[in-house]
Amino acid sequence: MTAYLIRRLFAAMMLLLVVSAVTFAIFFLVPRLGGQSIDELAVQYVGKDANPDSVAAVKKNLGLDQPLIVQYYDFIKAIFVGAEYKFGPDASKCDAPCFGYSFRSHIEVWPEITQRIPVTLSLAVGAAVLWVISGVTIGVVSALKRGSFIDRLAMAVALLGVSLPIFFTGLLGLALFTSQWPIWESVDYIPITEDPGEWFWNLIIPWCSLAFLYSALYARLTRAGMLETMGEDYIRTARAKGLRESKVVVKHGLRAALTPIVTIFGMDFGLLVGGAIITEQVFSLQGMGAYAVQAVKDSDLPIVMGVTLVAAFFIVFCNLIVDLLYAAIDPRVRYS
Amino acid sequence: MALLSVDELTVTFGGRGRASKAVDGVSFDVDQGQVVGLVGESGCGKSVTSLALMGLLPSKGVELGGRADFDGTNLLTMSQRELRDMRGSQLAMIFQDPLSSLNPVVPIGVQVTEILQRHRGLKGEAARKEAAHLLDRVGIPDPTRRLKEYPHQLSGGMRQRALIAMAVACAPRLLIADEPTTALDVTIQAQILELLKELVDEEGTALLMITHDLGVVAGLCDQVNVLYAGKVVESADRHELFAHPMHPYAHGLLESIPRLDAPRGEPLKPIRGSINDRIAWADGCAFAPRCDYYTMECLTGTPALTEPAAAGHQVRCVNPVREPVEIATLDTPDVTATAHGGTSA
Numbered sequence: 273m274t275a276y277l278i279r280r281l282f283a284a285m286m287l288l289l290v291v292s293a294v295t296f297a298i299f300f301l302v303p304r305l306g307g308q309s310i311d312e313l314a315v316q317y318v319g320k321d322a323n324p325d326s327v328a329a330v331k332k333n334l335g336l337d338q339p340l341i342v343q344y345y346d347f348i349k350a351i352f353v354g355a356e357y358k359f360g361p362d363a364s365k366c367d368a369p370c371f372g373y374s375f376r377s378h379i380e381v382w383p384e385i386t387q388r389i390p391v392t393l394s395l396a397v398g399a400a401v402l403w404v405i406s407g408v409t410i411g412v413v414s415a416l417k418r419g420s421f422i423d424r425l426a427m428a429v430a431l432l433g434v435s436l437p438i439f440f441t442g443l444l445g446l447a448l449f450t451s452q453w454p455i456w457e458s459v460d461y462i463p464i465t466e467d468p469g470e471w472f473w474n475l476i477i478p479w480c481s482l483a484f485l486y487s488a489l490y491a492r493l494t495r496a497g498m499l500e501t502m503g504e505d506y507i508r509t510a511r512a513k514g515l516r517e518s519k520v521v522v523k524h525g526l527r528a529a530l531t532p533i534v535t536i537f538g539m540d541f542g543l544l545v546g547g548a549i550i551t552e553q554v555f556s557l558q559g560m561g562a563y564a565v566q567a568v569k570d571s572d573l574p575i576v577m578g579v580t581l582v583a584a585f586f587i588v589f590c591n592l593i594v595d596l597l598y599a600a601i602d603p604r605v606r607y608s
Numbered sequence: 609m610a611l612l613s614v615d616e617l618t619v620t621f622g623g624r625g626r627a628s629k630a631v632d633g634v635s636f637d638v639d640q641g642q643v644v645g646l647v648g649e650s651g652c653g654k655s656v657t658s659l660a661l662m663g664l665l666p667s668k669g670v671e672l673g674g675r676a677d678f679d680g681t682n683l684l685t686m687s688q689r690e691l692r693d694m695r696g697s698q699l700a701m702i703f704q705d706p707l708s709s710l711n712p713v714v715p716i717g718v719q720v721t722e723i724l725q726r727h728r729g730l731k732g733e734a735a736r737k738e739a740a741h742l743l744d745r746v747g748i749p750d751p752t753r754r755l756k757e758y759p760h761q762l763s764g765g766m767r768q769r770a771l772i773a774m775a776v777a778c779a780p781r782l783l784i785a786d787e788p789t790t791a792l793d794v795t796i797q798a799q800i801l802e803l804l805k806e807l808v809d810e811e812g813t814a815l816l817m818i819t820h821d822l823g824v825v826a827g828l829c830d831q832v833n834v835l836y837a838g839k840v841v842e843s844a845d846r847h848e849l850f851a852h853p854m855h856p857y858a859h860g861l862l863e864s865i866p867r868l869d870a871p872r873g874e875p876l877k878p879i880r881g882s883i884n885d886r887i888a889w890a891d892g893c894a895f896a897p898r899c900d901y902y903t904m905e906c907l908t909g910t911p912a913l914t915e916p917a918a919a920g921h922q923v924r925c926v927n928p929v930r931e932p933v934e935i936a937t938l939d940t941p942d943v944t945a946t947a948h949g950g951t952s953a
Contacts, residue, residue, distance in 0.1 A: 504708065505703060505705060505708040505709045506708065506709055506710055506711040506712070508664055508703070508709070509703060509709045509710065509711075509771070509774075510711070510722075511664055511695070512662060512664060512695055512696065512700070512701045512703075513695065513696040513722065513723040513726065513774065514691075514692045514693060514694070514695035514696035514697060514723070514726055514727060515692075515696075515722060515723075515726055516692065516726075517688075519722075523714070523722075524711050524714065527711070527713055527714065528711060528712065528713050601713065602712075602713055603712075603713060603715075603758040603760070604712060604713075604758070604760050
């Protein structure tokens with residue numbers, strides 16, 4: 273188990289290294305292959321008052337004149353031990369983990385990201401709780417009442433949920449509940465540390481819109497899994513013991529149908545924590561996704577790099593957790 | 609009065625128009641402490657009969673007819689709630705494939721203790737202790753460790769022993785075993801049969817043995833009912849049946865058993881055709897198309913169960929076979945001679 277964990281952690285690190293290398297290549301190597309010179313890159317840092325001297329200084333200070341491989345090494349090194357940068361006369365220290373400086377605002381990338389993670393995390397966690405509970409419940413009921421009116425209605429709504437994009441349901445939700453029936457005045461992010469009540473109240477519409485999309489998916493997944501497991505021989509054995517149907521369904525049926533749901537959940541959740549791009553745009557939440565979109569628009573490469581790496585980290589991390597959970601869910605899975 | 613008295617049980621699947629009768633008027637009795645065999649080939653309705661008795665058939669698309677009186681109450685008209693109270697405590701069942709019959713993601717211990725909790729109200733340490741005792745009783749070595757293990761960690765024989773432990777956990781009055789040895793190795797089969805025999809003898813539990821294996825019948829059953837196309841075609845005491853099978857189907861089954869002392873090169877004697885070559889019981893004898901003895905008389909309505917030779921030996925045939933079958937070495941697992949060796953399972 274320990275050996276397995278170490279091996280998996282090592283593999284996860286390697287994966288993140290590959291992701292960082294690919295991202296680095298896309299943003300620093302590809303433009304150069306496309307004809308962008310180092311000077312043009314340096315100009316982006318200098319901004320409006322670019323002159324040959326300042327450009328040359330930036331090139332030297334940020335190491336842009338170095339070979340790409342050295343730059344990549346410096347970038348990775350900065351994440352672990354920090355770095356020192358000089359802009360003009362003043363030098364500034366960038367503590368580890370240092371993801372470099374924004375082209376535009378000349379501020380460190382990492383503190384900006386850490387500011388936005390709680391926003392996206394709040395959105396993702398709340399929505400996940402909602403969609404797992406509702407999705408699994410609807411799926412189980414649908415499977416047990418297969419072919420009934422409830423099943424058909426639930427599956428029709430699920431199809432709607434899967435088909436309707438979040439920029440439709442989200443905007444519809446906003447339109448209905450902030451102007452038609454103004455239960456909410458507006459949707460703003462209030463940090464949970466500031467006012468938990470307000471935090472919760474403001475996130476209800478975003479949570480519901482996001483959960484609608486996902487719970488539809490999970491309902492269908494659970495229904496399919498339950499239909500399969502409820503036909504298994506061990507369900508018959510459980511019934512032959514005289515167990516109550518609720519126990520048969522939850523303890524024996526759902527228990528065995530859980531594995532694929534957990535797998536998908538790990539991926540979905542990891543992906544979402546890395547940035548719920550559309551949802552954050554729709555509700556003007558300043559999360560990771562919105563930050564990434566802004567950075568791409570501005571060609572602010574260090575931010576894009578940072579956000580990509582953090583997002584990749586969440587996905588890799590969540591998948592690792594899922595793999596470890598497997599053993600608890602399905603004892604037939606062995607760590608080897 | 610018999611413990612279980614099944615009278616004209618019918619099970620019909622499917623709705624109007626395309627209904628198919630899986631069990632077509634089966635009657636038999638099981639007395640206290642008796643071992644009764646229900647024998648027939650795949651598709652003759654034997655498993656469906658057992659599921660109907662347990663109330664485990666789906667409620668939708670299935671129609672039950674006739675009676676099945678257990679201790680004087682008709683099982684077929686009981687509510688699911690009443691049946692749930694009976695299942696596991698009064699009536700218990702052992703299934704064919706021990707691997708798929710155990711939940712792969714639930715420890716053996718939990719699967720045993722849940723029935724103890726349900727019917728005997730045992731919880732926590734008391735339940736665990738009793739579960740270990742049960743596993744020990746069915747010959748599973750190191751029961752406390754096994755309780756924590758999962759089905760895939762047990763051998764096939766041990767899985768079936770665990771299922772038997774669950775079935776006998778609440779000392780049921782009737783145990784239904786649906787081909788309990790089919791999925792097991794031959795040596796393990798004998799051990800499992802031996803175990804069942806032991807449990808039945810000790811507790812005085814009645815056993816309804818559902819099998820296609822005449823060897824199992826010969827080694828275990830007191831009374832044998834031969835099923836064909838959803839009806840009992842012959843019913844007799846084990847010795848009587850093996851000595852004088854009178855229905856051409858039972859006769860054919862016994863004759864088809866390969867004999868070790870047969871001359872080299874002598875062909876086997878199968879029953880020709882398959883269970884699909886049949887006519888409806890309403891039109892005559894369902895076995896007629898495969899029968900070597902059939903006459904036009906066979907096609908005039910359902911033959912009645914009669915006792916043409918000995919009392920208690922019932923045959924549903926208009927031309928019963930009178931010649932005995934030569935069974936010199938019946939392929940019987942000698943259950944009494946096999947060591948009760950749980951360790952090798």
